[in-house]
Amino acid sequence: MKIIENIIRNTKPKFEKGGKYEKWLPVYESFETFFFVPAHTTKQGSHVRDAIDLKRSMMMVIIALLPALLFGMWNIGSLYYMSIGETHSLIETFWFGFVKVLPLILVSYGVGLGVEFIFVFLRGHEINEGFLVSGMLIPLIVPVDVPLWMLAVATAFAVLIGKEAFGGTGMNIVNPALLARAFLFFAYPAQMSGNTVWVHGISDGKVLVDGFSGETILGQKINGVTQAYSGFVDNQLSTLDLLIGNYAGSVGETSFIAIAIGAIILLYTGIASFRIMFSVFAGGFLMASLLNAVAPAGNILMNTPALEHMLIGGFAFGAVFMATDPVTAAQTGKGKWIYGFLIGAFAIIIRCLNPAYPEGMMLAILFMNVFSPLIDHVVIQSNINKRLRRAKVSHVK
Amino acid sequence: MSTEKEPLFSKKNIRLLTGPLGADNPITVQSLGICSALAVTVKVEPAIVMSLSVTIVLAFANVIISLLRKTIPDRIRIIVQLIVIAALVIIVDQILKAYAYDISKQLSVFVGLIITNCILMGRLEAFALGNKPWPSLLDGIGNGLGYGIILVLVSVVREILGSGTLTIPGIGEIPVIPQGAYDFGYVNNGLMLLSPMALFVVGIIIWIQRSRNKELIK
Numbered sequence: 340m341k342i343i344e345n346i347i348r349n350t351k352p353k354f355e356k357g358g359k360y361e362k363w364l365p366v367y368e369s370f371e372t373f374f375f376v377p378a379h380t381t382k383q384g385s386h387v388r389d390a391i392d393l394k395r396s397m398m399m400v401i402i403a404l405l406p407a408l409l410f411g412m413w414n415i416g417s418l419y420y421m422s423i424g425e426t427h428s429l430i431e432t433f434w435f436g437f438v439k440v441l442p443l444i445l446v447s448y449g450v451g452l453g454v455e456f457i458f459v460f461l462r463g464h465e466i467n468e469g470f471l472v473s474g475m476l477i478p479l480i481v482p483v484d485v486p487l488w489m490l491a492v493a494t495a496f497a498v499l500i501g502k503e504a505f506g507g508t509g510m511n512i513v514n515p516a517l518l519a520r521a522f523l524f525f526a527y528p529a530q531m532s533g534n535t536v537w538v539h540g541i542s543d544g545k546v547l548v549d550g551f552s553g554e555t556i557l558g559q560k561i562n563g564v565t566q567a568y569s570g571f572v573d574n575q576l577s578t579l580d581l582l583i584g585n586y587a588g589s590v591g592e593t594s595f596i597a598i599a600i601g602a603i604i605l606l607y608t609g610i611a612s613f614r615i616m617f618s619v620f621a622g623g624f625l626m627a628s629l630l631n632a633v634a635p636a637g638n639i640l641m642n643t644p645a646l647e648h649m650l651i652g653g654f655a656f657g658a659v660f661m662a663t664d665p666v667t668a669a670q671t672g673k674g675k676w677i678y679g680f681l682i683g684a685f686a687i688i689i690r691c692l693n694p695a696y697p698e699g700m701m702l703a704i705l706f707m708n709v710f711s712p713l714i715d716h717v718v719i720q721s722n723i724n725k726r727l728r729r730a731k732v733s734h735v736k
Numbered sequence: 737m738s739t740e741k742e743p744l745f746s747k748k749n750i751r752l753l754t755g756p757l758g759a760d761n762p763i764t765v766q767s768l769g770i771c772s773a774l775a776v777t778v779k780v781e782p783a784i785v786m787s788l789s790v791t792i793v794l795a796f797a798n799v800i801i802s803l804l805r806k807t808i809p810d811r812i813r814i815i816v817q818l819i820v821i822a823a824l825v826i827i828v829d830q831i832l833k834a835y836a837y838d839i840s841k842q843l844s845v846f847v848g849l850i851i852t853n854c855i856l857m858g859r860l861e862a863f864a865l866g867n868k869p870w871p872s873l874l875d876g877i878g879n880g881l882g883y884g885i886i887l888v889l890v891s892v893v894r895e896i897l898g899s900g901t902l903t904i905p906g907i908g909e910i911p912v913i914p915q916g917a918y919d920f921g922y923v924n925n926g927l928m929l930l931s932p933m934a935l936f937v938v939g940i941i942i943w944i945q946r947s948r949n950k951e952l953i954k
Contacts, residue, residue: 486921500936504943526927 347371393508396610397471403601403610404475404660407591412436414585414593415483418538421570424548439539440590442487443478450491451477454498458507470498476516476660479591480653480701481523482536484543489527493519513708514667517701524701534558537587555588556581556651557690557697560639567651581650592656595649602659611663614675619658620649622683630691640691648687657700658683662707669711674718682707744870752874756882759949763886764942768854773887773938774931775846781903782842783891784884789832789847791880793824794856798876801864808865817860818851825850839905855883890937898928 354367416435420427427435451470477494497519502511524531535541538553552559556567556576567576569586576586584594591597605611627645634641649655662668662682669678682703689699696702762768769790776786800820801808808816829847832840840847850856859879864872895902900913913922927933946952 486923488921489923492925500939504939522927525930526925527923528926530923 394471396608399608399610400472400605400660401475403604404472404479404591406597406600407594407656408440408475408479409433410584410594410597411479411590411592412440415439415539415590417585418553418570418587419540422538422540422547422551422553436483439483440478443481443483443485443490443590444475446487446490447477447494448474450494451498454495454503458503462507473497473514473516473519477519480516480520480589480656482531483539483590484536484541485523485530489523489530490519493522493526496522509666511666513705514661514664517661517705517708520701521705537589553587555697556586557640560643561694561697563639565639567647578647578650581647589653589656592653595655598655598659605659605663610665611659612665612668612675614672615663615668615679616658618676618679619662619683619686622680623649623654623658623687624683626684626687627691630687638691640694640697648690652690652698653700654683654686657686657704661700661704667708667711669714669718671715671718674711674714677714677718678707678711681710749871749874752871753878756875756878757885758882759952761882761886761945762855762858762879763883763938764945765952766855766858768858769883770935770938772846772849772853773883773890774934776843777887777891777894777934778898778929779842779895779903780888780891781905782839783887784905785832785836785839786843786846787880787884787887789828790850790853790855790883791877793821793828793850794859794880795873795876796824797821797856798859798864798872799869801860802867802869802872805865813865814857817857821856821860822851855879886938886941889941890934893937894928894934897925898933900924 350367351371413429413433413436416427416432416437416439419435420432448470451474455470474494477490477497481490497515501513501515501518502508505511530536530542534552534554536553537555541547541553550571552570552572554562559567564572567581567586568574569576569580580586582595584597586593602611602616606613606616624645627643627648630641631643631645636642643651658679662679669675682700685703685706686699689696689702693699756762759765763770763773772786772790776782797817797820801817804816825848828850829840832843832847859875863875867875892902896912900911900918901909902912903909913924
C-alpha cells in the first residue's frame, strides 16, 4: 500500500493543471480514488463525510460477489468434466472454469470501461463508479459459452443506452448489467437459451457421455421433467443439492449458499437494503404458493413447491444482487417493500405462466426498475396527504 | 398580406421544403408519426414505399385543404380534413394493390393507417388551414420527405444489422454482410427485427441531432 501511495503522490503534479498529462486527469483521479479515499473535505454546510464512499461500497459488492464467482468457476469445470466422463481434482476443475470465465470478465470490463472513458473525455466529467460492479455482474449472469463478441456488443449497448444516454452513473433508469443480458437474450436467443449453451463444449459438438444433458432446471421443468437432475437423469437433486448448486445455469446463479454468503456481507455492511431482499423472497414465495394452490395437475412449473422456486434459476441471484441496486430501486422505505414484493411476484408469474421466458427474474426486475419512481411518488404523495388530513383535523378543533 | 407577387422559390418557400429535413423534422423534432416508423422499418423497401405514399397523400391533402380553407366551417374542419385524407389514402392503397401487390401485402394495414398518421392532421391543422396552396404543397412535400429520411435511415440500420441485407426497390435483396462473417461466427441481431429497437434507433438519431444542433435542446 505504501508503494502505491508513493507512486500516486509523486505522479500527481504531472496530471494537475499545467502538467504534462493534464488531459488524463480523470483517468488519474479514477485510479487515485480507487486505491484511496479522496482527501476532500466538505467546505459548506454540515454534511458528514463517511470513509465509505461510492467506490468503497462498490468494492464491498465485488467482495460479496466473489463466493458466487468462485463457485461458478468450479461448477463450470465440474459440469464439463461430467459431460465428457472424466474426474479431476478440485484444483484442475476450478482451473478449467477459471480459464473459461476469465475472458468473459476481461471483455465485460474492457468494453464497459472503454465506453465509459470515451464519455468521460467527451463530457469532461469525472469517472466515479467506473463500471466496477456492472462489469462483474455481467459475466455472472450469462451462459459460459456465450461468444465474446456478443458479450462485447451487449456490454457496449448497455453502457451506452442504459447509462450514458441518461447521464452516467446514478442516473440510469434500468440496471445496466440486466440490460446487457436482456439485449443478449432477445438479440441472440440461440446463444442465450436452450439446452446446449449452459455447459461448455456442448454447442461445439464435443463428444459427450451417453445420456448427458446440459439443460437448466427451469428448462427441464418446461420440457416435462418432474424431478430436477444435474447432467444425468439418475443424478437427481435433493434440496441440499439445490442449495449447493452443482447444476447447469448461468455462471454465478446456481449456488444458493454462495449467494447467501454474499447477501450476508451486503446486509452486514448495510450496502444492500434488507427490505428489498426480504420482500423479493416474500413476494416470490407467496405468489408461488398461490399458484401451487390453483395449479392444474399436469403443470410442472406451477406445481413446483414455493421453496424450490426460490432456489432454482436466477431468483436468488437477482434478489440479492440485482433488485437491491440502489440507483434503480425504489428509494422510500415503504416503496422498497412494494418494489421488492412485486419483483418476486412478477418473476414467478412470468416463470410459470409464460413458458417462452422461463427466467422471469430478469424481466421482472427490469420491469419494476421502470416503475420504481412511480412507486416512490405514490408513497410520498400518500404520506403528504395523510399528514395534510391530520393538519386539517387539528385545525378544526 | 403584401400585394407584391412572391417568387415561386423564395427563401421562405425553400425553407418550407428543407426545414422538415433537418431542424424541423416531423419525427425527431415534432415527435409525430412515430408509430408507423416502428412498424414498417424492418426492411428498406417497404420503408421507401411507405414514405413515398405519405409524401404524396400529405402533399395533395395540404393543397386541397388549403384551397378549401376559406369555405370550411371552423367547427367541422377536422371531419373535412379526415375525409380528404381518407379519400387520398384509399387511392394510394388501390394503386399499391394494383401495381405493387407484394409490398402492399407487406405494408398490410399500415397504408390504411396513414389516415391516423399524426403528421397529416398536424400539418393540415398547423399549416394548410392558414396558408396558400403553393406554400402548402411545399410544406407537404417537405414534411413527407423529412418523415421519409428518418424512415429510410432507421430501416437501413435495422435491415443491415437485423437481416444482413439491403432491399432496394427495383434491384432486390443485396447481401451486405459477407458470407465469411457468418462462417466466422457472426449472427444477425434478432432484436433489430423487433419494433422496440426502432425506438432505440430513432432515439439515437435524436440524440445525435440534438448534440449537433444545440437550438433544439429546450
